[in-house]
Each structure stands twice: as C-alpha cells, then as structure tokens.
Amino acid sequence: MSDGQVLVDAHHHVWDLDLRPQPWLDEPGHEPIRRSFSSLALRSAAIRPIAGRRLTSTVVVQCVTSVPETRDLLALAESDPLIGAVVGWADLTSPAIGDVLDDLRAGSAGRYLRAVRHIVQGESDSHWLQRPDVERGLRAVGERGLGYDVLIRSHQLPQAIRLAERLPELPLVLDHAGKPPLARRELTDWARQVRALARHAQVRCKVSGLVTEAEHEKWTVDDIRPAWDVLLSAFGPDRLMFGSDWPVCVLAGGWNRWAATVEELLDGCSGPEIHAVLAGTATAFYHLTPAPTKEGTLCS
Structure with a gap:
C-alpha cells in the first residue's frame, strides 16, 4: 500500500456498556452515544475518504481509568487488523507504575501499547501534571519508550507547557488541540x-474533537478554520x-462530516x-506498522 492510500484515524474509542459502564455518558447531552460502540461499527461509519484516502489504520484510546479496560483494548488490537495502536491507562501516581506498565506490555498483545493517557481535564488540581508522584509516573512511561496523550481543557494548557519544559525527553501529543473554546x-x-506549547519539539497535536467544542447543531467549516x-x-x-474522536463526534455531525471538513481545511496544502496530517505524524508517533503484518482485511 502506497503512502497516498494510507489514512490513520489517530483517536477513536470503543466501549461495551454490557461489559463495562461508562459513567461519563450519564452526563446530559450524551444521550445519542449512550450505547455500545465497536470497531465494526467504526468500519461502517467511516465511509467517506479524505483526499482520496480511505481508513486503513486507527489508534484506539482509553475512556475510563481502568487497567482492565486497557487490557481489553490490547486484546482488541491484537485481533482487529484495523487497530494499529492502543493509548491505555495506568495510575501514574502509583509507586508500582513501572511494574504495571511492564505487565501491560507483556505478552503478544502488549506490543500494541504505544502511549498512556490520564483524564487530566477532570482533575481539579491546577498543578496535577506537576505533582512529584505524577512526574515520577510519567518518567516511567518515557523510560519504556511510550508516549503520553495530554487530555486537558484550554484553561489547563499552562500545565502542559510546564510538562513539556520539565520532561523534554517524553513524547507528548495534545489531544483535541487542547479543546479550544470554539x-x-x-x-x-x-x-x-x-x-507556547508548540515551541517544544517533542510535542505533537491531534486535529480532533474540535466539532464538539463548537456549537453541535450549527457549526460550519468557518467556525473550525480559526483554530x-x-x-x-x-x-x-x-x-x-x-x-x-469517534463516536463522541456523533454528537456534532459524525465521522464523515468531520472527514469532509478536514479535507476542506487541507485545501492548499501540498x-x-x-500525508503528514492524515498518516505520517501518527505513524511516527505511535510506531504504527503496515497493516499487512496483521491477519485479516481492512475496511475499504
């Protein structure tokens, strides 16, 4: 498969409410996605190509603070040829964080763990990422060659900047562009x-989650373009x-509408x-391997 055919969705979720509750879905406004979503459902939803590219690989991201959920995502990645990497969760504050990460990486499915994420946007401590126990945990992440997905709201960006300053060796990716107040x-x-965050060379950024920061029913490309x-x-x-950010993006138009928007935003790019935005950056950050190394067929 040539570079011009590759499309990586670097951020999506799956959940099975019969297997594991998702308490955040009980919040008002989440009714349309208050059901189970599988990787098969993503295949069915992600129909529209972007710049002639159809979805070939994805990165599945944790939803709840649960090591068992991370194990389930790793098993899914091993069985599903669409999923190339997992962003999991482990308790960064735990003195045993190194052992937990090593255990998650053990076995054949463990090779799909490429990054860790914590739901910092839900932490009230304005210096959570600078806590000594958290920094110790993040150093353990970096020492194992893993990246860290930074999930924050826009008012928490100073924490991310300080993190990039203090741990320049830790690969970081800003989820959902830091949730701009669109x-x-x-x-x-x-x-x-x-x-300021972008001045740190180890930081990448996901162009994701923007439509749910805009007015869900009324947003247009012009509302997204300033960000x-x-x-x-x-x-x-x-x-x-x-x-x-599927299936959360269903709240504001869905996978295909966002795909069409990204294609329009890329107009004028070489x-x-x-290729960098649609595949190259994610492939490098998450160490994705070509899909043919896994058995099965990809969606088309």
Missing part, C-alpha cells in the same frame, strides 16, 4: 498558549495528526503536508 469564539488565550489556522502555523503539518 462555541464561545474566545480563542486568544488558547492560541497564545498553544503556540486550524493557529494549529497549522504553530505546529506545522508534520506535527499534526488527524483524529475523529501532497507531503497532507
């Missing part, structure tokens, strides 16, 4: 802090990666730049 159209502070322009100028295309 619905309020107040991007000045977010843009300033994103540019895109900041990200493109701050990180450059070779440090940006496409992600759908072929190599498009």
